[in-house]
Amino acid sequence: MISEKQKLVIVSLVVLLVGEVIALTSIGFIYFNKELFSENIDIIKTFVNASTAFFGCFFSFLAALLMFQFLKYREKQKEVAKTTRLFTKLRKEYENNYTVLVELGGEIANGSTELAKLLRENKKVRDLFVLAVYRLDFLMYNTYYHDTDWQLISEADHSVESYLELFEQSHQIEYLCQAIVENKVNTEESLKQLLLLITEKISALQEHQLVLDLREEQTETESQFDYATDPAGVEMVQE
Numbered sequence: 001m002i003s004e005k006q007k008l009v010i011v012s013l014v015v016l017l018v019g020e021v022i023a024l025t026s027i028g029f030i031y032f033n034k035e036l037f038s039e040n041i042d043i044i045k046t047f048v049n050a051s052t053a054f055f056g057c058f059f060s061f062l063a064a065l066l067m068f069q070f071l072k073y074r075e076k077q078k079e080v081a082k083t084t085r086l087f088t089k090l091r092k093e094y095e096n097n098y099t100v101l102v103e104l105g106g107e108i109a110n111g112s113t114e115l116a117k118l119l120r121e122n123k124k125v126r127d128l129f130v131l132a133v134y135r136l137d138f139l140m141y142n143t144y145y146h147d148t149d150w151q152l153i154s155e156a157d158h159s160v161e162s163y164l165e166l167f168e169q170s171h172q173i174e175y176l177c178q179a180i181v182e183n184k185v186n187t188e189e190s191l192k193q194l195l196l197l198i199t200e201k202i203s204a205l206q207e208h209q210l211v212l213d214l215r216e217e218q219t220e221t222e223s224q225f226d227y228a229t230d231p232a233g234v235e236m237v238q239e
Contacts, residue, residue, distance in 0.1 A: 076152075083152045086144050091163055093140045097170050098209065100135045104177070105202035107132070108195055116191040119180065133177045141171055162212045166205065173201050 108115065118125040145167060154160040176198050185191045 079149075080152050083148060083150065086140070086148055087150070087153060087160065087163075090140050090145065090167060093137060094163070094167050094170055097136050097138070097174070098166075098205070100132065101170060101173055101202050102206060104132045105199050105206075108199050116188050116195060119191060120188060130181050133174070133181050136174045136177070138171055138174060141167055159212065159216060162208070162215075166208060166212070169201065169205050169208065173198060173205065176201070 115125075119129060120126075150160060150164055154164075176194060179185055180191065180194065185194055
């Protein structure tokens with residue numbers, strides 16, 4: 001894929017080449033048609049003047065193009081900074097929700113086989129479940145997740161894509177829990193199946209989070225190793 005800098009160089013060279021071709025063509029036309037122009041015309045001087053005028057226009061064009069690229073780059077950096085802040089807030093929200101979901105998954109897994117029945121018949125058990133679900137907060141997710149171009153930061157940080165998947169998975173689990181809170185499950189057997197599905201999804205979420213944590217630890221270890229083996233880093237450590 002061609003980068004923005006390469007595109008800028010290509011456009012500049014094309015404009016320069018086209019301009020010189022036009023200048024040479026014009027001089028050639030004048031040279032071979034002297035009878036149409038002044039007999040005392042100085043071809044070299046005319047070429048120099050034409051080239052000077054062209055280069056003046058070319059560098060003006062190049063300056064304008066560079067300014068446009070700079071403004072475009074600065075605007076992109078603002079968008080990257082904004083997206084990074086949103087991602088940081090979403091990640092913080094996810095970490096809080098992850099803690100709640102792990103606790104909820106543990107409570108469901110440790111519950112008796114009659115948990116589905118208790119949720120339908122025991123108000124205290126149901127209230128505790130509802131309170132646990134209400135601890136989940138997806139305000140940032142619902143507001144910004146689907147309207148943000150995450151590719152702006154995922155290209156520089158590969159862990160972003162993994163976290164985006166975790167955000168979606170946690171939200172899917174919350175949706176399933178809300179089905180219980182809102183009494184959308186009519187039978188005890190359906191409730192059992194739904195609780196089983198919730199625990200399976202929470203377990204999958206924990207596995208994905210563990211893989212991501214290990215990957216980040218490995219990356220951090222490699223970075224520290226690279227720093228320690230770098231001559232400048234070794235000198236600083238020795239000092």
